[in-house]
Amino acid sequence: MKWQVPLRKRKQDAAGEAKRPVIGDRSQMSLSVDEVRRVATLAHLSLTDEDEKQFAVKLSGILDYIDQLSELDTSDVQPTSHSLEINNVFREDETKNTFGKETWQDNAPAKDHGHYTVPRVVEG
């Protein structure tokens, strides 16, 4: 494969200057295990110690690759969230094609008297 991960020149931090993060400006060469833990908490994922180490290495590699976007000056470019120019689409809020609660709850992993049940939320 010739489409290789570009060797990235890392910018030197301007001394003492607090700045917003930009691509390619992560403070460490690789994502730290602590940072992996922070993201896993946000994503509601529990990870094994091995996972944490793996993610630190592999995600860093991918983020390094993504860093090549910083080569492009996009200061005057508008973002595109959708390829088509579709504006808000409105319709009447009518009930149709609906099923009873029981139908939806057929797939529930745990239920009781028409309610979804989950483990205890507050220690009592």
Added chain:
Amino acid sequence: MSNLCYLTIRELLNKLKASEITSEEVTKAYLDRISELDKKINSYVTVDVEGALEQAREADKKRSNGDEGALLGVPLALKDLIVTKGLRTTCSSKILENFVPPYDAFVTKKLKEAGAVIIGKTNMDEFAMGSSSETSYFGAVRNPWNTDKIPGGSSGGSAAAVSANLCAGALGSDTGGSIRQPAALCGVVGLKPTYGRVSRFGLVAFASSLDQIGPMTKDVEDAAILMNAIAGHDPMDSTCANEPMPDYTADINKGVKGLKIGIPEEYFTAGLDGEIEKSVRDNIKFLEDDGAKVVPVSLPHTKYGVPTYYVLAPAEASSNLARYDGVRYGFRNKDSEGLADMYKNTRKDGFGAEVKRRIMLGTYALSSGYYDAYYLKAQKVRTLIKNDFVTAFKKVDVIVTPTTPTAAFGIGEKTDDPLEMYLSDILTINANIAGIPGISVPCGFTADGLPIGLQALGAYFDEASLLRVAKVVEQKAGVLAENPSL
């Protein structure tokens, strides 16, 4: 009656109309073939034996009563992220292993209305995240042309099932090349329509601004036939375009005389395999011989497609997959103490490694302080990539490229290196970022006997021109008659 399985949808419909065969016969032939051969390929997650035979008998009854549904009695397979009422839909994930949807996707409903027989659900990369169909909870899919090779992905099960004649045609979904890349590697036709051309209602969401459903078929005409059945406006998907619906079969035999075809040199760079380049360039010559005007075009931001995609798609995925929490449906870890632990352990046990990787990447890119640097930046580069195509399509009608940089690679070859895997979509990914339509059509074979695909990209809602180009390639390349031996 295995030869019934080699018929295209058009040929099958002709025989059904002429009462030469019944839908029950052909459905049974497919079911027998699946039970005999699919252990080698693993293209299906679920085969609906009883349901398919029942639908087939119903179709035969309708036909004898004068019903002429556009797909009446034709056995089709659906990628297992398109929901089917009463038929398990897993996304090839443990977390949805036992999920039975209470409703049909828009495309499922349209196919059923046209009289199609839904024979089963095809295997795929878990949640469509992958390029090799190896990340499935139900095991890797194998390429029918060489079972040591991957079939491509993520719609690898649909591609392999069509290629191995285990269904008459199939639907896949394409977020970064997931229809076109496996179509190329398995030697079938795959069409990714314009974003918004086909409703995503009932398509389990991966990256909502990129996902699109499309046909995977034995030939170009079949792709047009399926497009006629599934495309069109659906008020249940607010991103579904309300554009006029052409008859996609109308112009497919018009040839390419008068069409201007652009060749972007950025797609013929050093990483492209020599055999693939030669085959695609030979086919471009065929198109020129048939009357197309071939001109160079430039798509200067091509190389930024993969890094842009790997911000946008994981970011959208991390949000879309937040719904799998073990509460309302799907797998739940039952050994957790409290609610928060239950969420975390359910997702830990329910998702595979690649899905977790993308959730992590997307969550990181969207997390506080990083949004501007990653997501907003990628959305801006998306504008540049889109503008490349908009500019090019002022000059040309269609752009022709290879579909993949290499032919099918070996099973296990790239599973340890996600980045290498991501780069196998380098030639297909920008069509999703820009939202334009693209088709892959078989155009030759490598010396090792692996299929090669030619990709045609078109302007918004101009699937018709892509079908014309693909039809000429199909006729000139002459690879249609080939079938993998199993």
